[in-house]
Amino acid sequence: MKLKNPPVNSLSLEMLTELVINLEKLENDKAVRGLVLTSEYPGIFSAGLDLMEMCGRNPAHYAEYWKALQEFWLKLYQSSLVVVAAINGASPAGGCLMSLICDYRILADNPKYTIGLNETLLGIVAPFWFKDTMVNTIGHRASERALQLGLLFPPAEALQVGLVDQVVPEDKLQSTALSVMAQWLAIPDHARQLTKTMMRKPTVDHLVKQRDADIQNFVSFVSRDSIQKSLQMYLQKLRQKKS
């Protein structure tokens, strides 16, 4: 599946909705057992959540957006398919989250392709289920440091900390993803799927229990004037970067 939402594959409401629909279609297709997730645009895997969905909208929109994000996370994290992320570009914040909920992560070796949950750099806090997903991948201490400092890891460091499973030359990314997929598909589906469910259930249950409260938290947080101001300033900085 190629992510295709120009210019930076931000996770807009439309993109999240389409991702969930496409995942459902693939899961219902008995001929499909695995999925390689990559970007149509080498250089950018995903810029994360779409900042435009969080700026200058009304509370109902914020709630709808956050619910769609939760839905996407729940769908992909619990997918019965083998999901391999072939990360062919920068992957900050929500882009990193999307990689973390796959079963295996391969990052192309390019110093520009950094990955991490950098929310604190924007003055915002990664929600508990982002944090849980990271802790499940790299452990508590490494997550605490990465989250507080908003670290964006270049490939060698991402590998060292365990944020990705493999770093390969850019031209070997797709072929490596296919051989990893073959290895995972050699395991009987039912045993692998039940194991995945068992490993992920506590984290899923944590979000499911708190879902409505989490939406309310997000809506009240993002509606604050101070947060709106910082998001606007951040967007302006991104735009000015070009000039």
Ligand SMILES: CCCCCCCCCCC/C=C/C(=O)SCCNC(=O)CCNC(=O)[C@H](O)C(C)(C)COP(=O)(O)OP(=O)(O)OC[C@H]1O[C@@H](n2cnc3c(N)ncnc32)[C@H](O)[C@@H]1OP(=O)(O)O
């Ligand atoms: C107490 C607890 C309460 C909890 C409440 C919850 C709080 C909220 C938590 C929310 C968690 C947030 C997660 C996120 O994912 S936020 C998004 C974070 N993403 C980023 O910071 C990435 C920003 N983008 C970049 O760094 C670069 O764009 C990138 C490296 C991805 C690509 O660089 P490049 O130079 O190739 O491209 P440009 O920077 O020139 O960008 C091109 C245009 O795209 C626009 N853009 C970029 N990123 C985004 C985005 N995430 N959303 C929307 N739009 C984006 C950028 O502005 C450019 O637009 P223009 O062409 O119009 O200038």
